[in-house]
Amino acid sequence: MSQSSQGAQPQNRAAQSIGFLLLDNFTLISLASAVEPLRMANQLSGKELYRWHTLTLDGQPVSASDGLQITPDASMHNAPALDAVIVCGGVDIQHSVKREHVSWLQLQARQGRQLGAVCTGSWALAKAGLLDGYDCSVHWECLASMQEAFPRAAITTRLFSIDRNRNTSSGGTAPMDMMLHLIGQQHGRELAAGISEMFIYERIRNEQDHQRVPLKHMLGSNQPKLQEIVALMEANLEEPIDLDELACFVDISRRQLERLFQKYLHCSPSRYYLKLRLIRARQLLKQTSMSIIEVASVCGFVSTPHFSKCYREYFGIPPRDERAGQQGHNLVVLLPIPEQQQVNSSAVLALSRAQGESTFASVRI
Numbered sequence: 001m002s003q004s005s006q007g008a009q010p011q012n013r014a015a016q017s018i019g020f021l022l023l024d025n026f027t028l029i030s031l032a033s034a035v036e037p038l039r040m041a042n043q044l045s046g047k048e049l050y051r052w053h054t055l056t057l058d059g060q061p062v063s064a065s066d067g068l069q070i071t072p073d074a075s076m077h078n079a080p081a082l083d084a085v086i087v088c089g090g091v092d093i094q095h096s097v098k099r100e101h102v103s104w105l106q107l108q109a110r111q112g113r114q115l116g117a118v119c120t121g122s123w124a125l126a127k128a129g130l131l132d133g134y135d136c137s138v139h140w141e142c143l144a145s146m147q148e149a150f151p152r153a154a155i156t157t158r159l160f161s162i163d164r165n166r167n168t169s170s171g172g173t174a175p176m177d178m179m180l181h182l183i184g185q186q187h188g189r190e191l192a193a194g195i196s197e198m199f200i201y202e203r204i205r206n207e208q209d210h211q212r213v214p215l216k217h218m219l220g221s222n223q224p225k226l227q228e229i230v231a232l233m234e235a236n237l238e239e240p241i242d243l244d245e246l247a248c249f250v251d252i253s254r255r256q257l258e259r260l261f262q263k264y265l266h267c268s269p270s271r272y273y274l275k276l277r278l279i280r281a282r283q284l285l286k287q288t289s290m291s292i293i294e295v296a297s298v299c300g301f302v303s304t305p306h307f308s309k310c311y312r313e314y315f316g317i318p319p320r321d322e323r324a325g326q327q328g329h330n331l332v333v334l335l336p337i338p339e340q341q342q343v344n345s346s347a348v349l350a351l352s353r354a355q356g357e358s359t360f361a362s363v364r365i
Contacts (some may be wrong), residue, residue, distance in 0.1 A: 015048045016186075019082045021055045021105075022072060023097065023124065027090035027171055028064040030119040034086060034175035040195045041183050049187060055079050057100055065090040076104045084114035086167070087121035093142060094123065102128040116167035118175040125168070126150040135163040139171035140211045157210045170211050177205040203287060225250045226260045233273050237280050240300045243269050278314045281307070285322045292319050 018038070020031060038050040056062045059075030074080065085108050089096065105128040109115060117125050122138040123146060125131050131153035137160050138146055147155050160169035160178035169178040181204070184192035196204050228250050232241060246269070247257040261269045281299040284290050290298075296307035296319075312318045 015051045016083045017051045017053070017081055019053050019055050019079050019085045021076065021085055021087045021101070021121075021124075022062045022070060023087065023089050023093070023101070023121065024062060025065045025091040025096060026062070026088040026121075027119045028066055028068060029173070030090070030169075030171050030175050031064075031088045033173050034088075034118050034169075034179050036199065037176055037179040037183060037195050040198050041187065041191060044194050044198070045187065045191060049183075053080055053082070057098060076100070082108075082113055084116060084167075086116040086118060087124045089117065089119045089121035089123060091120075093120040094145075097124045097127050105130060114165045114167065116169075116178075118169050118178075119171035122146065122153075122155075122168045125166070126153050131166065131168075134166045135161040136166065136168040137161040137170050137174075137211075138168065158207055159205055159209045159211055160207060162207060173201075174205075174211075176201065177209075180204045181206065223260070223264060225252060226264060229257065229260075229269075230272075233276055237277050238298050238300055240273055240277070274310065275314070277301070278311060281311060281319070282315065282322065285319055292323065295319070 020035065022031070035052055038052055041049050053074060054070060054072040055074055055076050056072040057076060059072060059078065061069045061071045063069050085105070087101075087105070101124055105115065105124060109128075109130050115125055115130055117123075117136075117138075119139050120142045122131065122136050123142060126136070126146060126149070131150065133152065133154070135154045135156055135158075137156055137158050140157065143155060143157065146153070158170075159174040160167070160181070162178070162181065167178060167182065169175045176199070180192045180195060180201075183195065184204075192204060195201075229246050232246060232249065243257060244254050247254045252260075257269055261267060261272055265272055267275075277299045281295050281301075284295045284298070285292070292307075293304050296304045299307070301307035301310070308318050308320075311322075315322070
C-alpha cells in the first residue's frame with residue numbers, strides 16, 4: 001500500500017511522511033480509513049501534501065483480521081524518514097504487541113515524532129508508556145481492558161482524541177474523521193470538506209462525538225432487565241415513560257429499578273433517561289435542519305426554555321450555539337432503532353404512544 005507520486009511538491013512545505021505500523025490481525029477498514037483521506041488530499045490539492053509507508057516488525061507480509069495479506073514497504077528499523085507513526089491494531093491486540101514494537105515506539109517518541117493509533121492500536125502506545133497523561137481513544141471492545149491495564153492513560157469513549165502530539169481513534173470509519181480533522185487543521189477546512197464529498201461521507205464527526213458502546217458489553221449478559229429498561233427508554237424519548245411504569249413492565253419494584261441504575265450505570269434512572277434525551281437532541285441539532293422548538297418537542301421537553309437550561313447544564317453550551325457551530329455541515333439521514341435490540345415488543349408498542357417514525361436509536365456515552 002505504498003504511495004505513488006501524486007501531484008507536484010508544494011513550494012513552501014515538504015510533504016508530511018507518515019508510517020503505518022501494521023500489527024498482526026490489524027483491521028483493514030481502519031487502515032484504509034486513515035490512508036485514503038491522505039491520497040485524496042494530494043489528488044484534490046494537486047500537491048504532494050502527504051507520503052505514507054506501511055511498516056511491519058521485520059518487513060515480512062502481515063495478515064489483516066479478514067485474512068488479506070499486506071506486503072509492507074519496509075521493516076520498522078529500515079523505515080524512511082518519518083514525521084509521524086500510526087499504529088494499526090485489530091484482533092487479539094494484547095498478543096500482537098511485541099517487545100520490539102514497544103522499544104521502537106519509545107525510540108520514535110524520543111525522536112520527537114507524532115504518534116497515533118487506530119482501532120485497538122492505542123494498546124501498543126499505552127504499553128510503551130506513551131499515553132500516560134494523554135487523552136486517548138480505542139475501539140470499545142478494548143475499552144475496559146485498557147482502562148484496567150493502563151490507569152495512567154485517560155481513555156475515553158470518543159471516536160477520536162487529539163491531545164498534543166498524540167492522535168488516536170477508535171475503529172471502523174472513525175480514523176477517517178480523525179484524519180479529515182487533522183487535514184483541516186493543516187491545510188484548511190475546504191480541503192477536508194472536499195475529501196468528505198469525494199468519499200460521499202455525509203458528515204465529518206468531531207472530537208465530541210462518541211462511540212456507541214453496546215450496553216451488553218458494559219453489563220455482560222446477567223442484567224437482562226436493565227437492558228430491557230434502557231431499550232424502553234431509548235424507544236420512548238418523545239414522551240418519556242414514568243419510572244413506575246418502567247419498573248412494572250419488567251416486573252420489578254421502583255426501588256429495585258433505582259438500585260440497578262446506581263450499581264451498574266452509576267446514576268439515577270431519571271438522570272440516565274435525561275441523558276439519552278439530551279444526546280438525541282444533540283444529534284438532531286447537529287445533523288438535521290429541525291428547529292430548536294421541534295427538537296425540544298421530539299426529545300420530550302415540555303418547553304424550549306427548560307430544554308435550553310438542561311442542554312446548557314449537560315453540554316456547557318446552549319442549543320442555539322450548538323446549531324450555529326454546525327452551519328455549513330451536510331445533513332444526514334437518521335437511522336431507526338436496530339432490530340437486534342432485545343425489547344418486549346408489546347411493551348414498546350403500548351408505550352410508543354403513536355410516535356410513528358419519530359423513534360430513533362440514541363447514542364450512549
